[in-house]
Amino acid sequence: MLCSGTMSRLAHRPKHLLAAVLLAAACGPSGPTGSNLTVAGDDQVLLVAMAEFGRNDDGSPAPLPARLGILTRDGDTWSYESIEDPDSNVFHKAMAYRDTTGGSTTEGILTLGGTGAVVKLWSADGMLEIYATPTEPNRLDGSAQPGSVVRYVPAAGEGRTVVADLGSRHAKEILVTDLDGDGRDELYVSVEAVSGGKVQIRRYLADTAPDGGEVVATLDDRLCRFLTVGDVDGDGTREMVAATYRGGIWLLRPSSGSWEPELITDDSSSFEHAAILLDLDGDGRDELYVASDNQHQLRRYDWSSEGWSHEVLVQYPEGTPRLTWNLTPAPRALAPHRP
DSSP: OOOSSOOOOOOSOHHHHOOOOEEOOEEOOOOOEEOBOOOSOTTEEEEEEEEEEEEOTTSOEEEOOEEEEEEEEETTEEEEEEEEETTOSEEEEEEEEEEOGGGOOEEEEEEEEETTTEEEEEOOOOOOOEEEOOOOSOOTTOOOOOOEEEEEEGGGTEEEEEEEEOTTOOEEEEEEEOOSOSSSOEEEEEEOOOTTOOEEEEEEOTTOOTTOOEEEEEESSSOEEEEEEEOSSSSSOOEEEEEESSSOEEEEOOOSSSOOEEEEESSOOOSSOOEEEEOOSOSSSOEEEEEEGGGTEEEEEEEETTEEEEEEEEEOOTTSOEEEEEEEEEEGGGOOOOO
């Protein structure tokens, strides 16, 4: 596995970081249908990085080629198509990528595939930092699994530096963002529970020791693998959303001391539970897009003074199990499509 955490900062020099492979998009099987939904932002698509599974003769799960769903708005309708990569059995992440090194421009959709740690750039014709969470393969029995968060700064020639030492616990999600608005990014780490404990959301500042980290929220579940930040009510102050394994989706409003979680819904679940806050309808408030894999749906949640509402954007067929690993927006012009 290349990296199971969030590559929240990607440097703009691919020659130092990856071997970019230009491939034609493979045509996948017919996918789900999109629902009617009026939104703005025709110049963007929503990328859905996932793994799908068939069945072996004995009934056990059989990984299929990695799949990237592409959700596109056409008029008042969301249309859906997908591409697959036979070199991988899962896309852990997908993101828009652009490089102008050497006077030329290379751009496309960058995917991180497993289990061969394959990085590909899918083409449609100031140095930052990289944060990652190197871990051993997943343990499903809840036993302790040591973990850490590391940082790379390619422009400074800085290799792997441990910025969070989690001891016997394990992080599957990290988020680097300036949530408090002081002009400097903070590192937020979702630390998984061990032996019946609870998930902790820890915050690390620039001067926080690797064995430190302030616990800003505690969630009653053993896994929380997605953190996303946005302004759900349009008041100019950003909030965090945490999507847990089975304990629902939670809104966290930053405050002094411990943050009080607010339940958005307990009727959405997934082992990964991919989620992202985006203002795609242009009303000044971020909507929450969620891959509700256990419910075979891709959903949008909206906040109002009367509470949260949701609608189904995509209804997947129930015969093909899937794990959605990542949701991210991308310019429509960069999205690979079926030939």
